[in-house]
Amino acid sequence: MAPRSRRRRHKKPPSSVVSTIVTPPADVTSVPLTLSKPGPSIDALGFFSLENNVPGLSQLILQKLNMKSYEEYKLVVDGGTPVSGFGFRCPQEMFQKMEDTFRFCAHCRVLPSGLPDTKVLRHCKRCRNVYYCGPECQRSDWPAHRKVCRELHLVAVDRLMEWLLVTGDFVLPSGPWPCPADVQDWDTWFSMRRLQLDTTLDAVIGSHAMTTLWANVGRPRPDPDVLQGSLKRLLTDALSRPLTLGLGLRTLRIDTGKAGGSTVHVVGASHVETFLTRPGDYDELGYMFPGHTGLRVVMVGVDVATDFLQSTSASTLKPGTIQLSGHRGLYHDFWEEKVETGQIAHPDLVVAFHPGFHASADLMEAWLPTLLLLRDYEIPTLITVYSHQELAASLQILVDLDVHIIACGANPFTSRKPEQVYSNPNKQPVYCSAYYIMFLGSTCQLDKKELEEEVDGGVLNN
Ligand SMILES: [Zn+2]
Numbered sequence: 001m002a003p004r005s006r007r008r009r010h011k012k013p014p015s016s017v018v019s020t021i022v023t024p025p026a027d028v029t030s031v032p033l034t035l036s037k038p039g040p041s042i043d044a045l046g047f048f049s050l051e052n053n054v055p056g057l058s059q060l061i062l063q064k065l066n067m068k069s070y071e072e073y074k075l076v077v078d079g080g081t082p083v084s085g086f087g088f089r090c091p092q093e094m095f096q097k098m099e100d101t102f103r104f105c106a107h108c109r110v111l112p113s114g115l116p117d118t119k120v121l122r123h124c125k126r127c128r129n130v131y132y133c134g135p136e137c138q139r140s141d142w143p144a145h146r147k148v149c150r151e152l153h154l155v156a157v158d159r160l161m162e163w164l165l166v167t168g169d170f171v172l173p174s175g176p177w178p179c180p181a182d183v184q185d186w187d188t189w190f191s192m193r194r195l196q197l198d199t200t201l202d203a204v205i206g207s208h209a210m211t212t213l214w215a216n217v218g219r220p221r222p223d224p225d226v227l228q229g230s231l232k233r234l235l236t237d238a239l240s241r242p243l244t245l246g247l248g249l250r251t252l253r254i255d256t257g258k259a260g261g262s263t264v265h266v267v268g269a270s271h272v273e274t275f276l277t278r279p280g281d282y283d284e285l286g287y288m289f290p291g292h293t294g295l296r297v298v299m300v301g302v303d304v305a306t307d308f309l310q311s312t313s314a315s316t317l318k319p320g321t322i323q324l325s326g327h328r329g330l331y332h333d334f335w336e337e338k339v340e341t342g343q344i345a346h347p348d349l350v351v352a353f354h355p356g357f358h359a360s361a362d363l364m365e366a367w368l369p370t371l372l373l374l375r376d377y378e379i380p381t382l383i384t385v386y387s388h389q390e391l392a393a394s395l396q397i398l399v400d401l402d403v404h405i406i407a408c409g410a411n412p413f414t415s416r417k418p419e420q421v422y423s424n425p426n427k428q429p430v431y432c433s434a435y436y437i438m439f440l441g442s443t444c445q446l447d448k449k450e451l452e453e454e455v456d457g458g459v460l461n462n
């Protein structure tokens, strides 16, 4: 979740809208009273937490997107309403309104509505990402902003370029991996795809869609190497989730060649995992395991997008095929209703992207039954977090629950696209699934000192 990921199809609202709404739960401190679904909704928590930093910001976003409430936003997203449904007259207006949602003074937090008529917010010339109400605020903010200005420049380019994924003008390169064992991280993935990738990126950079994009966004088109860098970051962002599932299957030595196929449950799935996700996005996961006998990926969570809800059968998959499906609800309920009754296959691996249970008591309360279930049924599990700090906090919680940690460390398939903490732009940008933790069953042997060594040392051995 998160400032958060999401993808490429025609007739969908821009994914940067989604990124905007879904901030990392690290900033969550209050639960809105309007939640109607069971348990905290990660998407809604992220949306409403914006208010804590910049009062009025969530209303500004809705206003710019021509919506009245978070519920309406959710409905529009669920219904897959075409871009025209947002009421934008042209792409130029859409990009303008989207940029307007970033307009507040990064130092004093004032919104345009709080300024006298004669004053306007002006952006930082270097990053074109943060805004200031005047030179005093900009000067006072510089000691903090200078640390992130360069990275925020990338964010500002990426959030425009993402549009090409949404419209389908940037199709991710894909195809069988000649030598899967050689591909252990992004560098090896990029060198495997080099020739195909050069052609793809050159074509996108020279495309009519790229020209149209930069003609409409109200800022100069960057140099080709900047555009290429952005496309590569977007690519890692889109493929990070499927390949992280692959990392889990590999590291935990799960047999993807067993009769009947393998099943991965993605727990606590939100819009980020299911909105704009299409089956082809997981093709690379299949190529990681040539000869697999079928992979079922089931997204379970209270925020699973409506158009992702498809029936999942426990019947045998054809070898080499990948089936994506979704179920809306909490995992321990899903387990009782679907897994225990045999309607849906028992998981070979469970994955949670950014569960955020370290961040608030509400999230921990929602996650506890699931964590205990996974521990007690000894399900191989992988979770991801945004930062080293979150890694340490999450490990501590898991150790306190006597969970047996198998491995943890930096994710070789992390997203390389920086995510701005939207309502607090001078906070260090984070990366989706930057770190992972894998666990299996229970143990009581780890103490705190060992834990600290493990966080610093990476992979665990016991
Ligand atoms: Zn100001």
Ligand SMILES: [Zn+2]
Binding pocket: 124, 125, 126, 127, 128, 129, 130, 145, 149, 150, 152
């Ligand atoms: Zn700047």
